[in-house]
Amino acid sequence: MDKADTAFILASAGLVLLMTPGLALFYGGMVRDKNVLGTIMQSLFMIALISIEWVYLGYSMSFGPDVGGVIGDLSWFGLKGVTGSPSPDYATTIPQTVFMVYQCMFAVITPALITGAFAERVRFVPFLVFSVLWAVLVYNPVCHWVWGKGGWLGRLGVLDFAGGLVVHLTCGAAALAGVLVLGARKGFGRVSFMPHNLPMTVLGTGLLWFGWFGFNGGSALAADEIAATAFVATHFAGMTGMLAWVVMEWVVRGKATTLGAASGAVSGLATITPAAGFVGPNSAIMIGAIAGIVCYLAVSMKGRIGFDDSLDVVGIHGVGGVIGTLCLGIFASTQVNPGGVDGLLAGSSAQLGKQALGVAVVGGYAFIVSWLLFKVVHAVLGMRLSDEAEAQGMDLTEHSETAYNN
Amino acid sequence: MELNTGDTAFMLIATALVMFMTPGLALFYGGLVRSKNVLATIMQSFFCLGIVSLIWVVYGYSLAFGPDVGNVIGNLDFVFLNNVSWETGTGRTIPDILFCAFQLMFAIITPALITGAFAERMKFSAYLLFISAWVTLVYFPVCHWVWGGGWLADMGALDFAGGTVIHINSGAAALVCAIVIGKRRGYGRDAIHPNNLPMTVLGAAILWIGWFGFNAGSALTAGPIAALALMTTQLAAGVGALGWVLAEWKIQGRPTTLGAASGAVAGLVAITPGCGFVTPVWAVVIGGVAGVLCYLGIILKTKIGYDDALDVVAVHGLGGLWGALATGIFASVGAKGLLYGNPHQLTVQAIGAGAAIFYSVVVTFVILKVIDAIVGLRVDSEGEQQGLDVVEHSEVGYSI
Numbered sequence: 001m002d003k004a005d006t007a008f009i010l011a012s013a014g015l016v017l018l019m020t021p022g023l024a025l026f027y028g029g030m031v032r033d034k035n036v037l038g039t040i041m042q043s044l045f046m047i048a049l050i051s052i053e054w055v056y057l058g059y060s061m062s063f064g065p066d067v068g069g070v071i072g073d074l075s076w077f078g079l080k081g082v083t084g085s086p087s088p089d090y091a092t093t094i095p096q097t098v099f100m101v102y103q104c105m106f107a108v109i110t111p112a113l114i115t116g117a118f119a120e121r122v123r124f125v126p127f128l129v130f131s132v133l134w135a136v137l138v139y140n141p142v143c144h145w146v147w148g149k150g151g152w153l154g155r156l157g158v159l160d161f162a163g164g165l166v167v168h169l170t171c172g173a174a175a176l177a178g179v180l181v182l183g184a185r186k187g188f189g190r191v192s193f194m195p196h197n198l199p200m201t202v203l204g205t206g207l208l209w210f211g212w213f214g215f216n217g218g219s220a221l222a223a224d225e226i227a228a229t230a231f232v233a234t235h236f237a238g239m240t241g242m243l244a245w246v247v248m249e250w251v252v253r254g255k256a257t258t259l260g261a262a263s264g265a266v267s268g269l270a271t272i273t274p275a276a277g278f279v280g281p282n283s284a285i286m287i288g289a290i291a292g293i294v295c296y297l298a299v300s301m302k303g304r305i306g307f308d309d310s311l312d313v314v315g316i317h318g319v320g321g322v323i324g325t326l327c328l329g330i331f332a333s334t335q336v337n338p339g340g341v342d343g344l345l346a347g348s349s350a351q352l353g354k355q356a357l358g359v360a361v362v363g364g365y366a367f368i369v370s371w372l373l374f375k376v377v378h379a380v381l382g383m384r385l386s387d388e389a390e391a392q393g394m395d396l397t398e399h400s401e402t403a404y405n406n
Numbered sequence: 407m408e409l410n411t412g413d414t415a416f417m418l419i420a421t422a423l424v425m426f427m428t429p430g431l432a433l434f435y436g437g438l439v440r441s442k443n444v445l446a447t448i449m450q451s452f453f454c455l456g457i458v459s460l461i462w463v464v465y466g467y468s469l470a471f472g473p474d475v476g477n478v479i480g481n482l483d484f485v486f487l488n489n490v491s492w493e494t495g496t497g498r499t500i501p502d503i504l505f506c507a508f509q510l511m512f513a514i515i516t517p518a519l520i521t522g523a524f525a526e527r528m529k530f531s532a533y534l535l536f537i538s539a540w541v542t543l544v545y546f547p548v549c550h551w552v553w554g555g556g557w558l559a560d561m562g563a564l565d566f567a568g569g570t571v572i573h574i575n576s577g578a579a580a581l582v583c584a585i586v587i588g589k590r591r592g593y594g595r596d597a598i599h600p601n602n603l604p605m606t607v608l609g610a611a612i613l614w615i616g617w618f619g620f621n622a623g624s625a626l627t628a629g630p631i632a633a634l635a636l637m638t639t640q641l642a643a644g645v646g647a648l649g650w651v652l653a654e655w656k657i658q659g660r661p662t663t664l665g666a667a668s669g670a671v672a673g674l675v676a677i678t679p680g681c682g683f684v685t686p687v688w689a690v691v692i693g694g695v696a697g698v699l700c701y702l703g704i705i706l707k708t709k710i711g712y713d714d715a716l717d718v719v720a721v722h723g724l725g726g727l728w729g730a731l732a733t734g735i736f737a738s739v740g741a742k743g744l745l746y747g748n749p750h751q752l753t754v755q756a757i758g759a760g761a762a763i764f765y766s767v768v769v770t771f772v773i774l775k776v777i778d779a780i781v782g783l784r785v786d787s788e789g790e791q792q793g794l795d796v797v798e799h800s801e802v803g804y805s806i
């Protein structure tokens with residue numbers, strides 16, 4: 001056991017936890033003022049809901065003893081056997097409880113990320129039902145395939161440092177399914193939906209960026225050179241993501257916006273996530289720039305296709321997750337991480353194929369299962385607000401609150 | 407040296423904390439302006455995360471911390487972070503690349519601090535040019551002089567976490583900015599009220615927590631000096647708030663939230679250069695004096711009549727200057743100041759501060775004049791009336 005590693009992962013878990021309230025504010029600022037609390041609640045409440053799921057199902061399904069490469073069994077139900085002594089298989093220098101709670105924070109934020117796609121139009125209770133089922137049927141299996149000992153994608157050599165596949169692609173694919181099943185907000189394309197509080201969105205961005213150091217740096221699971229590499233790659237990708245996005249919109253639309261800076265930073269951060277511990281700083285800079293440009297184009301296309309992905313989850317997390325996972329296969333270098341792999345630029349094309357397989361499998365699986373889940377929950381419980389409630393705003397109709405009473 | 411996982415863990419977290427200060431500063435400043443300028447003000451801090459990081463990679467780190475050339479600047483060995491490895495370097499127990507990232511966060515927030523001086527009236531394009539030129543011509547050299555093995559370091563100037571490099575430097579530049587760019591329309595005639603003080607308090611709180619990473623992290627190792635720096639930081643901040651609030655209560659008749667937030671920042675600024683050199687008792691004195699002194703600085707500003715919109719000169723300039731001198735007076739841990747029988751230290755501190763002020767004032771002035779000639783510094787009068795958010799960014803902060 002290493003006390004320094006333990007201190008680092010404890011602090012990192014705190015940082016990753018803080019990302020979920022950060023996300024709540026990031027999303028909350030972008031909706032209309034009548035929906036700010038409903039939107040915040042959909043992120044914030046995941047801390048409670050998914051943490052419970054994690055204790056009884058999630059941790060065991062994701063990291064428990066492997067069954068056929070596809071799922072962990074339930075022998076760690078209720079954290080049975082998960083103690084202060086290190087696990088022999090994961091993060092062997094820190095207490096397993098610390099690893100467990102660190103991973104819990106990832107499970108919490110992933111379904112929260114999806115909520116941006118269907119913001120301002122979904123009922124609270126059906127949403128909760130969907131989220132728990134999604135965690136069980138999508139997050140836990142994919143997490144096991146990629147990170148669980150014996151998981152089949154991991155065994156094939158598919159790499160994901162901190163969650164490009166497990167977190168960003170799963171939530172992006174689910175977001176796409178949600179938009180397709182649930183449809184657009186009333187008036188979408190006819191009236192413009194103005195963000196009601198952009199300073200709040202910037203606050204959320206700051207919290208996310210800060211927390212992302214724990215997310216990516218902490219994924220080294222030790223306070224070592226790899227953690228430093230991942231930390232630095234994270235910052236630089238956030239930096240170029242922001243710059244590239246803002247330059248794009250400046251060129252295309254004539255103005256650099258605050259919302260563009262915030263979105264661009266998040267696109268860079270999301271995209272570097274799978275590659276963070278495998279690439280050097282200059283590669284991270286390239287990856288962030290690619291992210292800012294491609295995600296900007298993806299988000300601008302949304303309007304033309306007519307998808308109401310309200311807060312751009314598909315364009316940022318889905319697209320970012322795909323690009324980042326593939327970029328790992330291009331930019332990875334064993335000079336940076338001796339325990340990692342060489343990518344295309346280091347003369348090896350094999351990893352890129354594996355990464356593409358990971359994208360196809362995870363993207364396809366997450367999309368199909370999420371689509372079915374949305375269909376089923378929508379059919380049984382009705383996920384959409386009534387027209388009247390949507391007009392009134394979900395803060396009042398779903399939570400009997402109003403955010404601002406000046 | 408061998409990598410120490412404890413030090414590395416500590417510095418990873420400290421670096422994240424210092425990064426967090428820049429969004430914190432964006433909110434601190436954003437709350438203080440009028441609502442028509444809130445996003446532009448936020449953007450001027452937040453965007454430093456992008457622009458300065460890029461410059462740092464390309465040549466900034468090399469100029470600041472590259473092998474010394476003539477005691478004034480680093481050479482170009484570290485351009486594009488060449489030769490900066492993820493192994494530990496000489497004399498440090500953390501990866502080189504982590505030290506580079508930690509120092510980057512300081513380079514980001516320093517120019518962001520200046521933006522408070524020209525809030526509510528500068529063009530975004532002029533801002534980008536200014537930030538790029540200023541970090542290149544002012545921050546990197548001064549940083550090298552003090553921390554990169556330059557002439558101030560050789561002279562023995564003490565600056566634990568950036569009193570001279572960050573606060574005096576940005577405060578002096580802020581004074582020049584306020585004067586060269588000129589007053590906001592209606593300054594002194596119309597009341598200009600902060601749009602969102604709770605946001606400013608949130609920003610102050612983020613700055614305060616981030617400052618633990620800033621000051622304690624500057625020990626570069628998780629040991630007794632880091633603990634001392636953390637404690638002195640906390641005391642100076644708390645007493646700084648106290649000093650400011652008592653002073654304004656006495657002079658203006660009411661204690662204000664804004665005063666508490668500003669006073670805390672003033673205390674934090676003042677303890678920055680000395681936090682690892684002074685004992686907790688002297689930290690209380692340093693913070694308390696800073697609170698009162700910086701408050702008086704603002705009164706002085708109103709008398710003189712320059713429009714340092716968000717009081718960068720009074721808080722960072724004056725607070726930093728006091729902190730640098732106070733370090734020369736009260737230092738007793740790892741160095742000796744005036745009170746501990748070494749008056750020479752105070753002289754050295756004064757020379758360091760004077761050099762930074764002089765250099766920053768002159769170069770900032772030239773940079774501003776050149777940019778004014780190329781693209782113009784200010785938005786036009788109509789744009790200023792409408793607000794920078796709409797004119798410069800096509801956005802509005804609040805639709806509530």
